[in-house]
Amino acid sequence: MQSIFDQGPPPPCPAPFNLAAFVLRQAGKTPDKPALSILRPQGPDDWTYAELERAVRGTGTGLLRAGLQPGQIVLMRLGNTVEFPIAYLGAIAAGLVPVPTSSQLTEPETAKIIAELKPAAILRDPAIACAGHPLQIDTDALETMRALPPCDWAMGDPDRLAYVVYTSGTSGSPRAVAHAHRAIWARQMMVEGWYDLRPGDRLCHAGAFNWTYTLGTGLMDPWAIGATALIPEAGTDIAALPELLRTHRATLFAAAPGVYRRMLRDRDRLELPDLRHGFSAGEKLSRDLHRRWTDLTGTELHEAYGMSECSTFISSSPAHPTRGAALGQPQTGRRVAILGPDGTPVPQGEPGVIAVHKDDPGLMLGYLNAPGEKAARMRGDWFVTGDQGAMAVDGQITYLGRDDDMMNAGGYRVSPVEVEAALSAHPGIDQVGAAEVEIRPDTTIIVAFYTGPAELDEGALRTYVEQNLARYKQPRAFVHLDALPSGANGKLLRRALPAYFPTRSPNPA
Known part of the structure; x- marks a missing residue:
């Protein structure tokens, strides 16, 4: 059997359509229900659905009164505050095209983006770095807009441009990924296929407002079904999250693996009585971390795989828990295949590149200015992700790493994820990344870079990997770092690891 998951397409997106109107569709039904609670030590800052919709549509009016026209691009240079999602949805409500960006970008980096996108305006917190532009709308002006009369929803073709996000750039220069309004319609497949999200849930996301993972999973998805989003205020210590989850009775929790790792550090138990389960995305969840979370909390972690070009489309869930090393299966309504070098699906069980069907409503329109x-x-009909995977007979997919991250050892292709998973269970290792390093011309070895309280004995590490990995998969050197290189979204930058290899000559035996 071929490696294809296809149980039929999802229902078509209705037309006319507006992404922001869909996200806030519950406001008319439950106007007084809390939509958002910003968690603070002195007490939460609560927003009802009516207050949220009023702020979003008022912002839409203000942006139009500032002279902006539907279809124009607005660059977002805002920090980790509630202004970010309000401005984002306000722009979309009015028919503008927001471009959210990381607040960590430097002024020269934003200059390149401005030159590429030619935005009509920049929505900017003055404390956030940004190159010059003739029309900059600051946070004070944005806050004032909230009280303006509501704009009309800019309804239209669900296939028209709604927003743009930048890829992390780990595979080269960052690319502007253009998404349609229908992208939010596609995210409904995640509600059951990953979250098991219900209107009565209180979903806490550990990320910042200005991270697209938070924007989607932490805010827009719960709002679209009438649930309550919980977001810790900026600067909250990860060590304080368990108490916040207990105090505010979170039923669901979303974070990147690094957050889970730090939450569990130096703990032998974690009491979260209201929590049903958690979600993990952003990087591969190690089996050891997964096991530790379930052992210490008594709840499950459900992992998801996605990308800037198509959000999340493979995941585990309460209805379809992961099996073995698999990360999950395609969500109902998705059409996914594992392709070989010739572009055709490989037999089930064989490795290949993960691909999603061209008609997936969550797939991007394209790369802006690079059609x-x-x-x-x-x-053919498949968009290739650049990630390697293998599909089992039941549709479960095992993630094998980036296609261009795959390492070569003596003619064998080795997944860095497999090496990292083995080493992540070693005591004293907090985070690990594996990469192929050239130690002299035409000679490469696998190197493990790791973080932890102290440098570990290399002989002990060699003994450990000999016991846990086939010889051709074993790292030949180990490098202790204070921190692994990561992008603005927190993802491990494997391509940057070789630069951290010391000039000493390792023993490649």
Whole structure:
């Protein structure tokens, strides 16, 4: 059997359509219900659905009164505050095209983005770095807009441009990924296929307001079904999260693996009586971390796989728990395949590149200002992700790492994820990344870079990997770092690891 998951497409997106109107569709039904609680030591800052909709649509009016026209691009240079999602949805409500960006970008980096996008305006916190632009709307002006009369929802073709996000750039130069309004319609497949999200839930996301993972999973998805979003205020210590989850009776929790790792550090039990389960995304969840969370909390962690170009489309869930090393299966309504080098699906169980069907409503429109790049990633009806995986007979997919991160050891292709998973269970290792390093011309070895309280004995590490990995998969050197290189979204940058390898000559035996 071929590696194809296809149980039929989802229902078509209705037309006319507006992403922001869909997200806030519950406001008319439950106006007084809390939509958002910003968690603070002195007490939460609560927003009802009516207050949230009023602020969003008032912002839409203000942006139009500032002279902006539907269809124009607005660059977002805002920090980790509630202004971020309000401005984002306000722009979309009025028919503008927001471009959320990381607050960590430097002024020269924003100059490149401005030159590429030519935005009509910049929505800016003055404390956030940004290159010059003739129309900058600051946070004071944005806050004032909230009280203006509501704008009309800019309804239209669900396939029209709604927003743009930038890829992390781990595979080259960052790319502007253009998404349609229908992208939010596609996210409904995640509600059952990953979250098991219900209107009565209180979903806490540990990320910042200005991270797209938080924006989607932590805010828009719970709002679209009438649940309550909980977001810790900026600067909250990760060590304080368990108490916040207990105090505010969170039923669901979402974070990146690094957050879970730090929450569990130096603990032998974690009491979260209201929590049903947690979600993990952003990087591969190690089996050891997964096991520790379930042992210490008594709840499950459900992992998801996605990308800037298509959000999340493979995941585990309460209805479809993960099996073995698999990360999950395609969500109902998704069409996913594992392709070989010739662009056709491989037999079940064989490795290949993960691909999503061209008609998936969550798939991007394309790369802005680079229309040929999407076409270059198409293999017939399939958009290739650049990530390796293998599909079992029941549709479960095991993630094998980035195609361009795959290492070569004596002619064998080795997944860095497999090496990292083995080492992550070793005592004294907090985080690990594996990469192929050239130690002299035409000679490469696998190197493990790790963080932890102290440098570990290399002989003990060699003995450990000999016991846990086939010889061709074993790292030949180990490098202790204070921190692993990561992008603005917290993802491990494996391509940057070789630069951290010391000049000493390792023993490649």
